[in-house]
Amino acid sequence: xxxxxxxxxxxxxxxxxxxxxxxxxxxxxxxxxxxxxxxxxxxxxxxxxxxxxxxxxxxxxxxxxxxxxxxxxxxxxxxxxxxxxxxxxxxxxxxxxxxxxxxxxxxxxxxxxxxxxxxxxxxxxxxxxxxxxxxxxxxxxxxxxxxxxxxxxxxxxxxxxxxxxxxxxxxxxxxxxxxxxxxxxxxxxxxxxxxxxxxxxxxxxxxxxxxxxxxxxxxxxxxxxxxxxxxxxxxxxxxxxxxxxxxxxxxxxxxxxxxxxxxxxxxxxxxxxxxxxxxxxxxxxxxxxxxxxxxxxxxxxxxxxxxxxxxxxxxxxxxxxxxxxxxxxxxxxxxxxxxxxxxxxxxxxxxxxxxxxxxxxxxxxxxxxxxxxxxxxxxxxxxxxxxxxxxxxxxxxxxxxxxxxxxxxxxxxxxxxxxxxxxxxxxxxxxxxxxxxxxxxxxxxxxxxxxxxxxxxxxxxxxxxxxxxxxxxxxxxxxxxxxxxxxxxxxxxxxxxxxxxxxxxxxxxxxxxxxxxxxxxxxxxxxxxxxxxxxx
Amino acid sequence: xxxxxxxxxxxxxxxxxxxxxxxxxxxxxxxxxxxxxxxxxxxxxxxxxxxxxxxxxxxxxxxxxxxxxxxxxxxxxxxxxxxxxxxxxxxxxxxxxxxxxxxxxxxxxxxxxxxxxxxxxxxxxxxxxxxxxxxxxxxxxxxxxxxxxxxxxxxxxxxxxxxxxxxxxxxxxxxxxxxxx
Numbered sequence: 205x206x207x208x209x210x211x212x213x214x215x216x217x218x219x220x221x222x223x224x225x226x227x228x229x230x231x232x233x234x235x236x237x238x239x240x241x242x243x244x245x246x247x248x249x250x251x252x253x254x255x256x257x258x259x260x261x262x263x264x265x266x267x268x269x270x271x272x273x274x275x276x277x278x279x280x281x282x283x284x285x286x287x288x289x290x291x292x293x294x295x296x297x298x299x300x301x302x303x304x305x306x307x308x309x310x311x312x313x314x315x316x317x318x319x320x321x322x323x324x325x326x327x328x329x330x331x332x333x334x335x336x337x338x339x340x341x342x343x344x345x346x347x348x349x350x351x352x353x354x355x356x357x358x359x360x361x362x363x364x365x366x367x368x369x370x371x372x373x374x375x376x377x378x379x380x381x382x383x384x385x386x387x388x389x390x391x392x393x394x395x396x397x398x399x400x401x402x403x404x405x406x407x408x409x410x411x412x413x414x415x416x417x418x419x420x421x422x423x424x425x426x427x428x429x430x431x432x433x434x435x436x437x438x439x440x441x442x443x444x445x446x447x448x449x450x451x452x453x454x455x456x457x458x459x460x461x462x463x464x465x466x467x468x469x470x471x472x473x474x475x476x477x478x479x480x481x482x483x484x485x486x487x488x489x490x491x492x493x494x495x496x497x498x499x500x501x502x503x504x505x506x507x508x509x510x511x512x513x514x515x516x517x518x519x520x521x522x523x524x525x526x527x528x529x530x531x532x533x534x535x536x537x538x539x540x541x542x543x544x545x546x547x548x549x550x551x552x553x554x555x556x557x558x559x560x561x562x563x564x565x566x567x568x569x570x571x572x573x574x575x576x577x578x579x580x581x582x583x584x585x586x587x588x589x590x591x592x593x594x595x596x597x598x599x600x601x602x603x604x605x606x607x608x609x610x611x612x613x614x615x616x617x618x619x620x621x622x623x624x625x626x627x628x629x630x631x632x633x634x635x636x637x638x639x640x641x642x643x644x645x646x647x648x649x650x651x652x653x654x655x656x657x658x659x660x661x662x663x664x665x666x667x668x669x670x671x672x673x674x675x676x677x678x679x680x681x682x683x684x685x686x687x688x689x690x691x692x693x694x695x696x697x698x699x700x701x702x703x704x705x706x707x708x709x710x711x712x713x714x715x716x717x718x719x720x721x722x723x724x725x726x727x728x729x730x731x732x733x734x735x736x737x738x739x740x
Numbered sequence: 741x742x743x744x745x746x747x748x749x750x751x752x753x754x755x756x757x758x759x760x761x762x763x764x765x766x767x768x769x770x771x772x773x774x775x776x777x778x779x780x781x782x783x784x785x786x787x788x789x790x791x792x793x794x795x796x797x798x799x800x801x802x803x804x805x806x807x808x809x810x811x812x813x814x815x816x817x818x819x820x821x822x823x824x825x826x827x828x829x830x831x832x833x834x835x836x837x838x839x840x841x842x843x844x845x846x847x848x849x850x851x852x853x854x855x856x857x858x859x860x861x862x863x864x865x866x867x868x869x870x871x872x873x874x875x876x877x878x879x880x881x882x883x884x885x886x887x888x889x890x891x892x893x894x895x896x897x898x899x900x901x902x903x904x905x906x907x908x909x910x911x912x913x914x915x916x917x918x919x920x921x
Contacts, residue, residue, distance in 0.1 A: 362820070367820070368819070368820025368822055368823060369820070369822060370822060371820075371822035371823055371825055371826040372826055373825060373826055373829040373830075374829050374830070375829070375830045382822075383822065384807075384810075384820070384821040384822040384825050385807055385825075386807070387821070387822065
């Protein structure tokens with residue numbers, strides 16, 4: 205492995221490492237626009253110039269492979285001067301519209317100008333004008349004047365999605381990013397071009413003008429949109445609640461995880477957080493008696509649920525858990541089922557439309573934790589539970605999250621089952637036709653409103669963290685299940701999600717040895733699982 | 741670049757402004773041409789290298805490079821049409837609109853300029869009734885104003901189709917125009 209020095213610090217890097225990454229490993233940042241570790245090298249922006257001892261002029265770091273004995277200097281006068289000139293070139297036709305640009309605050313032109321530019325502009329001529337606010341597709345909008353032609357978005361569509369929608373058309377100072385006339389940027393990963401755009405040329409139609417980025421707070425999380433469990437950051441707006449019509453979750457951004465999603469997430473996951481701040485959120489426990497529905501307190505709701513599981517014989521109780529519940533929720537549920545000796549449990553409800561899948565990130569299973577539910581022994585025949593309810597052999601049916609009336613099962617059969625059970629309990633975040641037929645509805649906190657872990661399809665356990673407070677009186681499922689357990693006489697022990705995870709780690713071999721600390725930011729595999737091929 | 745110079749490829753920056761569309765049904769090479777495409781592609785380490793000559797072939801065959809032609813050529817190279825569009829819009833010698841039966845390219849570069857090109861261009865504009873980058877209504881002549889064509893010794897000059905016309909004066913220009921059917 206080549207050993208080189210960067211600004212006097214010696215580092216050893218794997219063969220083939222370029223100088224940007226080699227410098228990074230020495231703790232040195234080399235500014236750049238077009239280079240992206242997930243894409244091919246373009247060498248287009250020229251900003252990553254560094255001095256290499258015994259070379260006559262500065263060299264681009266992105267396309268120079270580290271060699272043994274190389275002496276790299278990133279802060280010589282010559283490099284600083286070069287950077288400053290290149291910044292001046294990049295900004296020569298760039299509009300000075302930061303006050304109305306959505307990228308402001310996370311714009312690499314702003315950041316690098318303040319760090320490496322700080323020159324007095326000499327451009328006195330009229331700037332070249334190009335198309336502005338051009339929608340490229342359902343999610344992305346282009347301002348061609350702000351573009352610095354780094355070609356990251358073009359390479360993304362060529363190399364990651366293989367769809368090739370984007371190109372750089374015309375030439376010289378008339379060059380601009382665009383689509384083949386009549387085409388749309390409508391692939392399943394289009395939102396990523398906004399992330400990798402270093403400037404305000406590509407912005408998110410969904411997020412644009414909703415809130416300034418410096419008002420956002422972030423929490424590390426995991427996408428609940430499918431079994432991949434892409435690592436994400438949840439960006440929430442708590443400081444300007446009057447912006448964005450009160451929606452707290454502003455956007456989701458991918459978070460790098462080499463083993464799961466690398467730098468990317470799909471559009472379905474990225475834009476799939478609408479339910480969190482939706483009007484149909486369940487806010488308080490409710491009881492339905494015939495046609496009348498009334499609010500209840502949590503104490504009343506917990507007492508009613510505890511009474512039901514105590515009153516009915518275990519074989520007359522059926523539980524349809526959800527693969528969208530966290531491991532902590534599921535282990536709490538497992539505990540409840542065990543002490544009540546309830547056998548009829550399942551979690552898999554077939555969707556009406558089978559999920560789409562590809563060989564990049566998207567998995568057909570649209571739930572984040574089917575693997576966790578499986579490992580906790582909750583797999584069962586959900587259809588049989590439904591059948592038992594239809595045949596009146598089942599008196600109490602507890603449904604977590606699912607809208608059974610939107611499943612692949614015949615609606616008439618679901619209706620019969622829901623009508624057949626004496627006591628239907630629904631736990632979930634949002635109301636749906638199934639929850640409307642329940643006798644008790646227990647509002648659950650959404651995944652961004654609580655801590656927890658999911659186990660992805662390959663057995664990787666990953667943490668997601670609370671970003672906002674639960675809406676209304678919603679509670680995490682583990683918490684309401686803990687209260688039911690307490691009502692049944694079990695000594696309360698868990699006041700945090702982590703407490704349930706500790707119980708899980710000592711309960712069986714799969715999660716043995718895992719802890720929140722051990723999971724860290726990127727997760728760990730459960731015992732016995734083999735990591736699947738890394739996504740490309 | 742001023743507004744008045746202009747090969748057709750730069751006169752309309754929005755590709756949607758294509759003058760018309762060629763018939764997709766006829767946008768297809770003959771078997772012999774396809775053999776030539778394969779031969780050209782085999783000359784380069786990356787077949788994509790043959791894009792320029794194949795686009796010239798297409799221009800000769802179909803008269804100009806329409807969006808349909810770009811898509812057809814993209815198919816021959818297994819490229820996304822956007823990448824063929826990149827190449828076509830980069831170069832000025834691909835016609836992105838249907839040109840007239842004759843193409844008149846007047847040099848506006850330094851030597852010709854000093855020798856009176858502005859007067860020649862003004863005269864052509866008046867006689868043809870079009871600006872550089874435009875085609876006469878009857879489809880007879882496309883007028884272009886171009887960079888140096890390497891005949892400074894005979895400035896001012898212009899290229900008419902494949903022929904150089906040297907040491908121009910308004911009178912010789914008139915005679916040349918009369919000869920264009």
